Amino acid sequence: MTDEIKHVIEQAVPQATVFVKDPNNDGQHLEAIVISPLFEGMMIVKQHQMIMGALKNHFAGSLHALSLKTFTPDKWLEAKHQFNL
Numbered sequence: 001m002t003d004e005i006k007h008v009i010e011q012a013v014p015q016a017t018v019f020v021k022d023p024n025n026d027g028q029h030l031e032a033i034v035i036s037p038l039f040e041g042m043m044i045v046k047q048h049q050m051i052m053g054a055l056k057n058h059f060a061g062s063l064h065a066l067s068l069k070t071f072t073p074d075k076w077l078e079a080k081h082q083f084n085l
Contacts, residue, residue, distance in 0.1 A: 001022065001027040001030070001062065001063070002020040002021065002022050002030060003020075004058075005020050005030060005032065005055065005058065005063070005066075006018045006019075006020045006032075008054050008055055008058070009032060009034055009051055009054065009055070011054065012050060012051060012053070012054030012055075013034060013036050013038060013050060013051065013054075014036075014038070015036055015037055015038060016034050016035060016036040016038070017034070017035040017036070017076075018032065018033070018034050018035075019032065019033040019034075019083075019085055020032045027062060027063075028062060028063060028064035028065065029064060029065045029066075029067075030063065030065070030066050030067070031066070031067040031068075031069075032051070032066055032067070032068050032069070033069045033070075033071070033083065033085070034047075034051060034068070034069070034070045034071070035070075035071045035072070035073060035076040036070075036071075036072070036073075037072065037073055039070055039071070039072045040072050044070060047070040048068055048070060051068060051070070052066075052068070
């Protein structure tokens with residue numbers, strides 16, 4: 001499931017670096033980190049809407065919850081030390 005979600009996000013956000021994890025190993029509660037230069041100057045709510053819109057069919061099926069964090073490349077350089085990737 002994580003590879004499928006990663007692929008959908010990469011299609012929706014060209015030039016993105018995407019990490020998707022399944023911390024509960026249940027295929028229903030995922031965590032995603034998306035880094036893209038397209039997010040420059042874009043409000044976080046718009047960033048999340050872009051991604052969640054692409055995943056709407058997955059929420060109608062097997063995906064129950066997605067913890068989503070989005071970053072520009074510069075913001076990612078500042079924040080990546082917080083994540084265990």
